[in-house]
Protein backbone atom coordinates (compact mmCIF):
# COMPACT_ATOMS: atom_id res chain seq x y z
CA UNK A 1 0.00 0.00 0.00
CA UNK A 2 1.32 3.43 -0.86
CA UNK A 3 0.45 6.63 0.99
CA UNK A 4 1.42 10.23 0.32
CA UNK A 5 3.49 10.66 3.50
CA UNK A 6 7.04 9.56 3.91
CA UNK A 7 6.26 7.91 7.31
CA UNK A 8 6.43 4.17 7.39
CA UNK A 9 3.34 3.90 9.66
CA UNK A 10 0.03 5.71 9.71
CA UNK A 11 -3.57 5.65 10.97
CA UNK A 12 -5.58 3.62 8.50
CA UNK A 13 -9.36 3.86 8.68
CA UNK A 14 -9.79 0.52 6.95
CA UNK A 15 -8.07 -1.22 9.89
CA UNK A 16 -10.06 0.72 12.49
CA UNK A 17 -7.07 2.55 13.77
CA UNK A 18 -4.80 -0.40 14.04
CA UNK A 19 -1.35 0.84 13.17
CA UNK A 20 -0.02 -0.95 10.14
CA UNK A 21 3.46 -0.93 8.78
CA UNK A 22 3.82 0.30 5.21
CA UNK A 23 6.67 0.27 2.82
CA UNK A 24 8.55 3.62 2.58
CA UNK A 25 8.28 5.40 -0.71
CA UNK A 26 10.63 3.87 -3.17
CA UNK A 27 13.13 6.22 -4.77
CA UNK A 28 11.24 5.82 -8.05
CA UNK A 29 7.98 6.88 -6.44
CA UNK A 30 9.62 9.88 -4.78
CA UNK A 31 10.96 11.02 -8.13
CA UNK A 32 7.53 10.52 -9.64
CA UNK A 33 6.05 12.80 -6.98
CA UNK A 34 8.63 15.46 -7.77
CA UNK A 35 7.89 15.18 -11.49
CA UNK A 36 4.17 15.52 -10.75
CA UNK A 37 4.81 18.65 -8.69
CA UNK A 38 6.85 20.16 -11.50
CA UNK A 39 4.13 19.35 -14.03
CA UNK A 40 1.40 20.70 -11.77
CA UNK A 41 3.29 23.97 -11.11
CA UNK A 42 4.10 24.53 -14.77
CA UNK A 43 0.60 23.73 -15.96
CA UNK A 44 -0.60 26.41 -13.56
CA UNK A 45 2.07 28.83 -14.74
CA UNK A 46 1.27 28.37 -18.43
CA UNK A 47 -2.47 28.60 -17.85
CA UNK A 48 -2.16 31.77 -15.76
CA UNK A 49 0.08 33.41 -18.37
CA UNK A 50 -2.40 32.57 -21.11
CA UNK A 51 -5.24 34.01 -19.07
CA UNK A 52 -3.34 37.30 -18.62
CA UNK A 53 -2.82 37.58 -22.37
CA UNK A 54 -6.41 36.50 -23.09
CA UNK A 55 -7.77 39.32 -20.93
CA UNK A 56 -5.87 41.92 -22.96
CA UNK A 57 -7.01 40.40 -26.26
CA UNK A 58 -10.60 40.41 -25.06
CA UNK A 59 -10.94 43.69 -23.16
CA UNK A 60 -8.04 45.73 -24.54
CA UNK A 61 -8.13 44.77 -28.20
CA UNK A 62 -11.70 43.48 -28.49
CA UNK A 63 -10.18 40.76 -30.61
CA UNK A 64 -12.21 37.56 -30.42
CA UNK A 65 -9.81 35.58 -32.60
CA UNK A 66 -6.77 36.08 -30.35
CA UNK A 67 -8.87 35.64 -27.19
CA UNK A 68 -10.26 32.35 -28.52
CA UNK A 69 -6.80 31.06 -29.35
CA UNK A 70 -5.68 31.76 -25.75
CA UNK A 71 -8.78 30.04 -24.44
CA UNK A 72 -8.25 27.01 -26.67
CA UNK A 73 -4.67 26.65 -25.43
CA UNK A 74 -5.79 27.01 -21.81
CA UNK A 75 -8.42 24.33 -22.30
CA UNK A 76 -5.94 22.00 -23.91
CA UNK A 77 -3.59 22.45 -20.96
CA UNK A 78 -6.48 21.83 -18.57
CA UNK A 79 -7.00 18.40 -20.12
CA UNK A 80 -3.49 17.40 -19.06
CA UNK A 81 -3.94 18.83 -15.57
CA UNK A 82 -5.24 15.60 -14.05
CA UNK A 83 -6.23 15.04 -10.39
CA UNK A 84 -3.13 12.84 -10.08
CA UNK A 85 -0.88 15.83 -10.85
CA UNK A 86 -2.89 18.25 -8.72
CA UNK A 87 -2.67 15.83 -5.77
CA UNK A 88 1.11 16.21 -5.80
CA UNK A 89 0.87 19.93 -5.05
CA UNK A 90 2.64 21.13 -1.91
CA UNK A 91 2.49 24.93 -1.95
CA UNK A 92 3.59 25.51 1.70
CA UNK A 93 6.63 23.28 1.07
CA UNK A 94 7.58 25.04 -2.16
CA UNK A 95 10.60 27.34 -1.62
CA UNK A 96 9.93 28.91 -5.05
CA UNK A 97 6.86 30.86 -3.91
CA UNK A 98 9.09 33.31 -2.04
CA UNK A 99 11.39 34.00 -4.97
CA UNK A 100 10.72 37.02 -7.15
CA UNK A 101 12.85 38.67 -9.78
CA UNK A 102 13.13 42.49 -9.82
CA UNK A 103 11.79 42.46 -13.40
CA UNK A 104 8.61 40.76 -12.16
CA UNK A 105 7.77 43.96 -10.32
CA UNK A 106 8.63 46.16 -13.26
CA UNK A 107 5.99 46.41 -15.98
CA UNK A 108 6.28 49.66 -17.85
CA UNK A 109 3.66 49.10 -20.53
CA UNK A 110 1.09 46.66 -21.86
CA UNK A 111 3.76 45.48 -24.26
CA UNK A 112 6.05 44.50 -21.39
CA UNK A 113 3.20 42.73 -19.58
CA UNK A 114 2.51 40.72 -22.73
CA UNK A 115 6.16 39.98 -23.43
CA UNK A 116 6.85 38.87 -19.85
CA UNK A 117 3.86 36.56 -19.90
CA UNK A 118 4.64 35.06 -23.29
CA UNK A 119 8.10 34.34 -21.95
CA UNK A 120 6.60 32.71 -18.87
CA UNK A 121 4.25 30.51 -20.92
CA UNK A 122 6.98 29.44 -23.33
CA UNK A 123 9.33 28.55 -20.48
CA UNK A 124 6.59 26.64 -18.68
CA UNK A 125 5.74 24.70 -21.85
CA UNK A 126 9.40 23.80 -22.34
CA UNK A 127 9.57 22.50 -18.75
CA UNK A 128 6.32 20.57 -19.30
CA UNK A 129 7.68 19.08 -22.50
CA UNK A 130 10.89 17.85 -20.85
CA UNK A 131 9.40 16.47 -17.61
CA UNK A 132 6.34 14.93 -19.16
CA UNK A 133 8.70 12.66 -21.11
CA UNK A 134 9.08 10.92 -17.72
CA UNK A 135 5.32 10.79 -17.30
CA UNK A 136 3.49 10.50 -20.62
CA UNK A 137 5.04 10.77 -24.07
CA UNK A 138 1.80 12.04 -25.62
CA UNK A 139 1.77 14.95 -23.16
CA UNK A 140 5.36 15.83 -24.09
CA UNK A 141 4.40 15.89 -27.75
CA UNK A 142 1.31 18.02 -27.11
CA UNK A 143 3.34 20.54 -25.04
CA UNK A 144 5.89 20.86 -27.82
CA UNK A 145 3.14 21.61 -30.33
CA UNK A 146 1.55 24.11 -27.95
CA UNK A 147 4.89 25.86 -27.49
CA UNK A 148 5.13 26.44 -31.24
CA UNK A 149 1.51 27.58 -31.32
CA UNK A 150 2.32 30.10 -28.57
CA UNK A 151 5.31 31.41 -30.57
CA UNK A 152 2.97 31.96 -33.51
CA UNK A 153 0.38 33.64 -31.32
CA UNK A 154 3.08 35.91 -29.86
CA UNK A 155 4.37 36.96 -33.24
CA UNK A 156 0.87 37.58 -34.63
CA UNK A 157 -0.33 39.44 -31.56
CA UNK A 158 2.75 41.67 -31.26
CA UNK A 159 2.57 42.45 -35.00
CA UNK A 160 -1.13 43.23 -34.72
CA UNK A 161 -0.48 45.59 -31.80
CA UNK A 162 2.20 47.38 -33.79
CA UNK A 163 -0.05 47.89 -36.77
CA UNK A 164 -2.94 49.00 -34.60
CA UNK A 165 -0.75 51.64 -33.00
CA UNK A 166 0.53 52.77 -36.39
CA UNK A 167 -3.04 53.32 -37.58
CA UNK A 168 -3.86 55.21 -34.38
CA UNK A 169 -0.78 57.44 -34.60
CA UNK A 170 -1.45 60.96 -35.87
CA UNK A 171 1.86 62.61 -35.18
CA UNK A 172 5.25 61.25 -36.18
CA UNK A 173 8.50 62.66 -34.85
CA UNK A 174 11.51 62.22 -37.13
CA UNK A 175 14.59 63.06 -35.07
CA UNK A 176 17.55 65.21 -36.05
CA UNK A 177 20.99 65.08 -34.42
CA UNK A 178 20.87 66.90 -31.10
CA UNK A 179 22.75 67.02 -27.83
CA UNK A 180 19.36 66.84 -26.22
CA UNK A 181 18.10 63.95 -28.30
CA UNK A 182 16.74 61.76 -25.51
CA UNK A 183 15.31 64.61 -23.44
CA UNK A 184 13.63 66.08 -26.49
CA UNK A 185 12.07 62.83 -27.57
CA UNK A 186 10.98 62.05 -24.02
CA UNK A 187 9.33 65.45 -23.69
CA UNK A 188 7.36 64.78 -26.88
CA UNK A 189 6.41 61.30 -25.65
CA UNK A 190 5.09 62.93 -22.49
CA UNK A 191 2.84 65.03 -24.70
CA UNK A 192 1.25 61.89 -26.18
CA UNK A 193 3.52 61.11 -29.15
CA UNK A 194 3.23 57.48 -30.28
CA UNK A 195 5.57 57.25 -33.27
CA UNK A 196 9.28 58.09 -33.44
CA UNK A 197 11.83 57.71 -36.23
CA UNK A 198 15.53 57.82 -35.51
CA UNK A 199 17.21 59.73 -38.34
CA UNK A 200 20.86 60.73 -38.36
CA UNK A 201 22.40 60.81 -41.81
CA UNK A 202 25.98 61.45 -40.70
CA UNK A 203 26.75 59.65 -37.45
CA UNK A 204 28.96 56.58 -37.53
CA UNK A 205 27.37 53.24 -36.88
CA UNK A 206 28.59 52.83 -33.31
CA UNK A 207 26.91 56.09 -32.29
CA UNK A 208 23.80 55.22 -34.30
CA UNK A 209 23.58 51.87 -32.59
CA UNK A 210 24.04 53.39 -29.15
CA UNK A 211 21.44 56.12 -29.70
CA UNK A 212 18.98 53.81 -31.39
CA UNK A 213 19.12 51.38 -28.46
CA UNK A 214 18.45 54.18 -25.98
CA UNK A 215 15.60 55.60 -28.05
CA UNK A 216 14.04 52.20 -28.52
CA UNK A 217 14.09 51.66 -24.76
CA UNK A 218 12.55 55.08 -24.18
CA UNK A 219 9.80 54.49 -26.74
CA UNK A 220 9.16 51.08 -25.20
CA UNK A 221 8.64 52.67 -21.79
CA UNK A 222 6.09 55.09 -23.22
CA UNK A 223 4.41 52.43 -25.38
CA UNK A 224 5.38 54.26 -28.59
CA UNK A 225 6.56 52.75 -31.88
CA UNK A 226 10.20 53.11 -32.82
CA UNK A 227 11.30 53.20 -36.47
CA UNK A 228 14.80 53.47 -37.94
CA UNK A 229 15.49 55.63 -40.98
CA UNK A 230 17.14 53.99 -44.02
CA UNK A 231 18.77 50.98 -42.37
CA UNK A 232 17.16 47.57 -42.15
CA UNK A 233 20.25 46.08 -40.48
CA UNK A 234 20.14 48.67 -37.69
CA UNK A 235 16.41 48.13 -37.25
CA UNK A 236 17.02 44.41 -36.75
CA UNK A 237 20.03 45.01 -34.52
CA UNK A 238 18.05 47.10 -32.03
CA UNK A 239 14.77 45.20 -32.45
CA UNK A 240 13.01 48.31 -33.72
CA UNK A 241 9.36 48.23 -34.72
CA UNK A 242 10.27 48.94 -38.32
CA UNK A 243 12.19 50.90 -40.90
CA UNK A 244 11.57 53.96 -43.07
CA UNK A 245 12.90 53.68 -46.62
CA UNK A 246 13.47 56.31 -49.28
CA UNK A 247 13.13 55.88 -53.04
CA UNK A 248 16.89 55.31 -53.30
CA UNK A 249 17.02 52.69 -50.54
CA UNK A 250 16.48 48.94 -50.64
CA UNK A 251 13.05 48.03 -52.06
CA UNK A 252 10.07 47.36 -49.82
CA UNK A 253 9.96 43.80 -51.19
CA UNK A 254 13.52 43.02 -50.12
CA UNK A 255 13.09 44.78 -46.78
CA UNK A 256 9.94 42.71 -46.18
CA UNK A 257 11.90 39.51 -46.77
CA UNK A 258 14.39 40.61 -44.14
CA UNK A 259 11.95 42.06 -41.59
CA UNK A 260 8.94 39.76 -41.97
CA UNK A 261 5.29 40.71 -41.91
CA UNK A 262 5.11 41.79 -38.26
CA UNK A 263 7.45 44.78 -38.55
CA UNK A 264 6.50 48.10 -40.08
CA UNK A 265 7.92 49.35 -43.37
CA UNK A 266 7.38 52.96 -44.41
CA UNK A 267 8.28 54.53 -47.76
CA UNK A 268 8.78 58.15 -48.82
CA UNK A 269 6.70 59.23 -51.81
CA UNK A 270 6.52 62.48 -53.74
CA UNK A 271 3.94 61.64 -56.40
CA UNK A 272 1.04 59.40 -57.42
CA UNK A 273 3.23 56.87 -59.20
CA UNK A 274 5.45 56.35 -56.15
CA UNK A 275 2.38 56.06 -53.96
CA UNK A 276 0.94 53.34 -56.23
CA UNK A 277 4.21 51.41 -56.16
CA UNK A 278 4.31 51.64 -52.35
CA UNK A 279 0.79 50.19 -52.17
CA UNK A 280 1.59 47.41 -54.62
CA UNK A 281 4.80 46.44 -52.85
CA UNK A 282 3.07 46.27 -49.48
CA UNK A 283 4.41 49.27 -47.56
CA UNK A 284 2.63 49.74 -44.22
CA UNK A 285 2.59 53.53 -44.44
CA UNK A 286 3.98 56.28 -46.65
CA UNK A 287 5.48 59.72 -46.20
CA UNK A 288 3.80 62.33 -48.43
CA UNK A 289 5.98 65.31 -49.25
CA UNK A 290 7.94 67.47 -48.73
CA UNK A 291 4.76 69.49 -48.62
CA UNK A 292 6.77 72.68 -48.17
CA UNK A 293 10.43 73.33 -48.91
CA UNK A 294 12.48 72.67 -45.83
CA UNK A 295 16.07 73.22 -44.66
CA UNK A 296 15.94 69.71 -43.18
CA UNK A 297 15.95 68.28 -46.70
CA UNK A 298 17.86 70.82 -48.75
CA UNK A 299 17.39 70.66 -52.50
CA UNK A 300 14.27 68.53 -52.41
CA UNK A 301 11.43 70.20 -54.32
CA UNK A 302 8.15 70.78 -52.51
CA UNK A 303 5.17 68.74 -53.67
CA UNK A 304 2.69 71.32 -52.40
CA UNK A 305 -0.73 70.70 -50.94
CA UNK A 306 -2.03 69.14 -54.20
CA UNK A 307 -0.26 65.88 -53.47
CA UNK A 308 -1.70 65.96 -49.92
CA UNK A 309 -5.20 66.22 -51.40
CA UNK A 310 -4.40 63.44 -53.85
CA UNK A 311 -3.24 61.19 -50.97
CA UNK A 312 -6.41 61.98 -49.02
CA UNK A 313 -8.49 60.69 -51.89
CA UNK A 314 -6.36 57.75 -53.04
CA UNK A 315 -4.22 56.32 -50.27
CA UNK A 316 -5.60 53.24 -48.48
CA UNK A 317 -2.81 52.92 -45.89
CA UNK A 318 -1.74 55.42 -43.22
CA UNK A 319 0.11 58.36 -44.75
CA UNK A 320 1.98 61.19 -43.09
CA UNK A 321 2.28 64.62 -44.66
CA UNK A 322 5.87 65.77 -44.08
CA UNK A 323 8.08 68.75 -44.84
CA UNK A 324 7.97 72.22 -43.35
CA UNK A 325 4.90 71.56 -41.22
CA UNK A 326 4.54 73.50 -37.97
CA UNK A 327 1.98 74.93 -35.57
CA UNK A 328 1.31 77.86 -37.96
CA UNK A 329 0.49 75.91 -41.10
CA UNK A 330 -0.83 72.60 -39.72
CA UNK A 331 -4.41 73.65 -40.34
CA UNK A 332 -3.72 74.30 -44.03
CA UNK A 333 -2.33 70.78 -44.30
CA UNK A 334 -5.35 69.39 -42.43
CA UNK A 335 -7.69 71.37 -44.68
CA UNK A 336 -5.98 69.80 -47.71
CA UNK A 337 -6.97 66.38 -46.30
CA UNK A 338 -4.16 65.26 -43.99
CA UNK A 339 -5.05 63.29 -40.87
CA UNK A 340 -1.46 62.50 -39.95
CA UNK A 341 1.73 64.55 -40.10
CA UNK A 342 5.46 63.97 -39.56
CA UNK A 343 7.77 66.70 -38.30
CA UNK A 344 11.44 67.24 -37.55
CA UNK A 345 12.12 70.86 -36.55
CA UNK A 346 8.74 71.57 -35.01
CA UNK A 347 9.56 69.20 -32.18
CA UNK A 348 13.34 68.87 -32.26
CA UNK A 349 13.80 72.64 -32.06
CA UNK A 350 10.86 73.39 -29.81
CA UNK A 351 11.53 75.01 -26.47
CA UNK A 352 8.68 73.03 -24.99
CA UNK A 353 8.26 69.83 -27.02
CA UNK A 354 5.55 68.50 -24.68
CA UNK A 355 3.33 71.52 -25.28
CA UNK A 356 3.95 71.58 -29.03
CA UNK A 357 3.15 67.86 -29.24
CA UNK A 358 -0.07 68.43 -27.34
CA UNK A 359 -1.00 71.33 -29.59
CA UNK A 360 -0.29 69.46 -32.86
CA UNK A 361 -2.19 66.43 -31.60
CA UNK A 362 -5.11 68.55 -30.50
CA UNK A 363 -5.38 69.94 -34.04
CA UNK A 364 -5.11 66.50 -35.64
CA UNK A 365 -7.55 64.93 -33.19
CA UNK A 366 -10.16 67.51 -34.10
CA UNK A 367 -10.61 65.69 -37.41
CA UNK A 368 -11.74 62.35 -36.01
CA UNK A 369 -11.36 61.71 -32.32
CA UNK A 370 -9.32 58.62 -31.54
CA UNK A 371 -11.41 55.51 -31.27
CA UNK A 372 -9.11 53.69 -28.90
CA UNK A 373 -7.12 55.39 -26.20
CA UNK A 374 -4.00 53.78 -24.74
Ligand SMILES: Cc1ncc(COP(=O)(O)OP(=O)(O)O)c(N)n1
Nearest residue numbers: 229244245246247268287320322342
Ligand atom coordinates in the same frame (compact mmCIF):
# COMPACT_ATOMS: atom_id res chain seq x y z
C1 LIG B 1 7.90 59.83 -42.49
C2 LIG B 1 9.03 60.12 -43.41
N1 LIG B 1 8.75 60.53 -44.65
C3 LIG B 1 9.75 60.81 -45.48
C4 LIG B 1 11.06 60.68 -45.09
C5 LIG B 1 12.20 60.93 -46.03
O1 LIG B 1 12.88 59.76 -46.37
P1 LIG B 1 14.02 59.79 -47.52
O2 LIG B 1 13.36 60.27 -48.75
O3 LIG B 1 14.65 58.47 -47.58
O4 LIG B 1 15.03 60.84 -46.98
P2 LIG B 1 15.91 60.76 -45.68
O5 LIG B 1 15.04 60.95 -44.51
O6 LIG B 1 16.56 59.43 -45.64
O7 LIG B 1 16.89 61.88 -45.81
C6 LIG B 1 11.30 60.24 -43.79
N2 LIG B 1 12.54 60.07 -43.32
N3 LIG B 1 10.27 59.97 -42.98
Ligand SMILES: Cc1ncsc1CCOP(=O)(O)O
Nearest residue numbers: 290294296323324343344345
Ligand atom coordinates in the same frame (compact mmCIF):
# COMPACT_ATOMS: atom_id res chain seq x y z
C1 LIG C 1 13.02 63.87 -43.93
C2 LIG C 1 12.11 64.62 -44.81
N1 LIG C 1 11.57 64.04 -45.90
C3 LIG C 1 10.76 64.84 -46.57
S1 LIG C 1 10.67 66.35 -45.86
C4 LIG C 1 11.70 65.89 -44.61
C5 LIG C 1 12.16 66.77 -43.52
C6 LIG C 1 11.06 67.42 -42.77
O1 LIG C 1 11.63 68.21 -41.81
P1 LIG C 1 10.94 69.48 -41.17
O2 LIG C 1 9.76 68.98 -40.43
O3 LIG C 1 11.98 70.05 -40.27
O4 LIG C 1 10.60 70.40 -42.29
Ligand SMILES: [Mg+2]
Nearest residue numbers: 230245246249
Ligand atom coordinates in the same frame (compact mmCIF):
# COMPACT_ATOMS: atom_id res chain seq x y z
MG1 LIG D 1 16.12 57.61 -46.59
